Amino acid sequence: MSITELSLVLSSSFNPYENLAREEALLHACRSGQMFLYLWQNQNTVVIGRNQSALRECRIQQLEADGGHLARRLSGGGAVFHDLGNLNFTFVSMREDLDLPRQTSIIQDALASFGIASEFSGRNDLLIQGRKFSGSAYYYSSTSCYHHGTLMVDVDLARAVRYLNVSAAKLKANGVSSVRSRIINLKEANPDLTVERLRRELIRSWERSYGLASVTVEVPAEPGFYASREWLYRKEAESSYEQSAKFPFGEVTIRFSLQSGRIARAAVFTDAMTDDFCEPLQQILDGSLPSECSAEIRAAGIPHGDELARMMEEIQ
16 A cells, blocks of 8 residues: 555644644544654653653653653653654554655655755664764554654753663663763754754655645544553552663663562563563563573563573572
C-alpha cells in the first residue's frame, strides 16, 4: 500500500497529557493509504520512555517546584526535556507504510533549506557535527504505527540539565562528560531559524516527498490516562536490590526485593527502543531463586537473554 492521503494535525495545546493522548488517538484514526504528520509542543516537561523509571530518570521534585510536568509516552527510548524551544514531530501510518529512512530524510531536507547539514547516528539520533539535536522513538499497534521525535530549535539547556538524571554509563558510552556537551540547538547552526519557520518547512518537505498536498484536520484527545499516577509511576515500588548495566541495545535496570529467599516485586526498566524482553524477564524473575534465575533466563530464549543472564549473575 502506498500513501495517497496526507493529513496534517497541528496542536495548539502545550499540555503534554493532551498532546500524548492525541498522538495515540491518531493511531486509531489512521486508515489504509493515509499518513498523519502531527506537530506539537510541550511546555516545561520531562517525557520518559514507556519502560523507564520516573524516579531514576527525572528530578521530579525540582521539576514540579518550577511548575513543570512529568509525562510518560507509549514508545520506548530515553528521557527528554521539552519546552517551547522544541518542536515535536510524529509520523503516523499503517505498519506496511512505515518508511523510517524516508521520514528521516524529510526532516533532513527541511533543515537543508536553512543551510543545515545533519546526519543520522546510532539508534535514533540526528546530529550536527557530532552533537545531538533530535532523538526519535517508535510505537506499533496491531495495524498502525508512529515514528516521533524532538527537534531542538532553542531549548533552555540549563533546564534540561537541571531536571534530567543522565547516567554516567550513558555519558561514557557517548564519549562525553556532560549532557550539555552532547546536545546542540539548531539555532546555533542558523541563528535565523525559529520553531514556526521550521514547522512550515517540515510541512513543505513532507508534501514534496510524497507529491501530495496535505489537508489540515483536527483530532480530539482525552488526557486523563496520561496524567494518571498509575501510568506515570508504573512499576515503581519499594525494592531492596537494584542492578543496572549498559548494553548496545540500551540501558537496563532491574529492581526487586527478596521474600523467603526468592525474588519478589521484580521490575525491569529500560531506555531500549524495543521492550519485548521486559515482561517475559519480569515473569521469570518473580518467584525465582537468585541462584537459578540466570539459567532460567537463558533457557527461556527471550531477546538479549545472554546479556540479561550475565547481569543477574553479578548480583548473586
